[in-house]
Amino acid sequence: MSQPSDTPNLADRMPLWLMVLTCIGLTVWVLAAAFPFFWMTLISFRLPVDAFSVPPKLIAPFTAEHYWQLWVGDRFWLKFLNSTIITVGVLVISLTIGCLAAYALARYGGALGFWLLLVALIFRALPHVTLLPSYKFAFFELGLWNRYETLIVILVAINQPFTIWMLRSFFMNIPKELDEAALVDGCSRIQAFVKVILPVMWPGIITTGLFSFLLAYNDFLISSQMMNADKMTMTSALSAYMNADDDAFKLMQGVAGAVSITAPLVVLVLFFQKQLVSGLTQGAVKG
């Protein structure tokens, strides 16, 4: 990734027309990528008649009515609380057991480790809906349906294959000599892991944590089937507003809900852009 700053840049030799074309192309891309968010946020503060007006207006009277209706009237704050509980629970458990497993997989050379990784890879590729009939059936029969613990445990398990693969690639970059030195100094394996390895693993843990967070926070498929009424997460609660195209006020509450869900994610990208990019390229560039 690192590159000396004196490397000849393609821009140095670019003819003018290509430079102009590149700039136009990139501007179009940035607009395409960001405009839906910009517009959604803008119209969420308008009355329906201004939000979907002909012709579209850039400036219209401000109202926070939809947010008030949604958060207080429809008790969206409860869904926010649910999402927080689920996301934090998944994040903590997933990273804890994932770190332990990934560390062992990075340091153990036996056949079992190899097969575990291979099976995890296959699990990672399974579409989530594949497991859903079993979850719904079993947790219904067991009387554990519609509970925080159930959804957390399911999301943790589904998240594991990805988590251990990613964390393992970070652990592989930490030299083995580091643990060996700690072991020679009289640490047990677990002490070496906690006191020596974890402190240098933070970048990897944060990056993996971001993706675990996104998986739990963004999930619709499983959450919407495993939780009901007051236990719903924000994302699955949105389905109530999704097909309300003929009820303008309901639709606008949906827009406000979508903006509410997006806001934490935008903050996340602002703060962790570097880690997100490194996580995306981790699997690819390092192989």
Place this chain on the structure above:
Amino acid sequence: MPFRTFLGFVLPSAVAMLMLIALPLAGVVYLSLWNSYTKTNFVETTVRTPVGTRVERRPVAELDAAGNPVIVREWYGSRNFETVLGTANLAEAWERDRTVAAGGQPASAWQRFRALFRDVTNVKFWGALEFTLLYTAVTTPIILALGFLIALGVNSVVRELKGVLIFASLLPFIVTPVVGSLSIKWLFLDNAIITVWLEQLGFGKIYFMQNAFTTRLLIILVGIWKATPFVFIVLYAGLQTVPSETREAAIIDGANRWQTIRYVIIPHLMPLFVFVTLIHLMDAYRVFEPILVFSGGQGADSLQHLTYKILSDEQNFHKASAAALLMVLGILVLLIPLIIKTYKDQRRAFA
């Protein structure tokens, strides 16, 4: 690391995967072979109406001693799979006479094929498979080309703009998929901004949500919008690793810009192209949220959405299991090259 220590470290994660992935997978196989229903009996009741009395037969769930409804489980064998695949409809469609076209003329081979194709895709499963494959086939080349172009473009602009470009690109990628799809849908509603703009530009009023073609177009558009950033970021990172000596050597040898890209950069990035293609094929195969938001399965369906609907609307665990397993068959085909590659890579690491 000794085996016992390894086992201790791996145990929690392995148990989680065993109990909540491997076991449910076996459960789905089991469920798909059975059917279950609440046992009901018809009870005759006399209903008094303004014009006299009438006897009605109403289904009433039979209760056991504890007062719970009696559930009957029945061995179904392959019948759930046959229902999902619509084998009866397929057989009928195959037999149907299509030798005469609409106008009374003898139908051409192409017309006969089209008619057969329409009959087959009218069966929900095959319709969902058709759109899933169409979606995959259309989005894959577009996101590869677009992502590569953006990566090249970003690589050549001044450093100060890169942060903004990457920030904007990350948004569609990380946003909640349902929200991302909705944010695009709200641009294309009948009175929404883009529909109005298109009308003002003289394209006429397009009712995007009312017809299958435009719905499909929008679903594919959302797919491209969401997946392009991933391709761009991976390829952009790859561009930073192209050795400058190789590039300089190519320039000194007289290669122009296009030739440098064609013969130096693309070969260097080839493994990354393969990687993002594999990931996207898997993602595209399980496309779900855009379908849910845009069509709800009308006019455009996907395998994952179809299975979800069977589960959420029909509440039929058994049929949903069969559909889910049929979906897994497809993912196995996609997975084989990836498994072989990983097998080779990791064998080396573990040897």
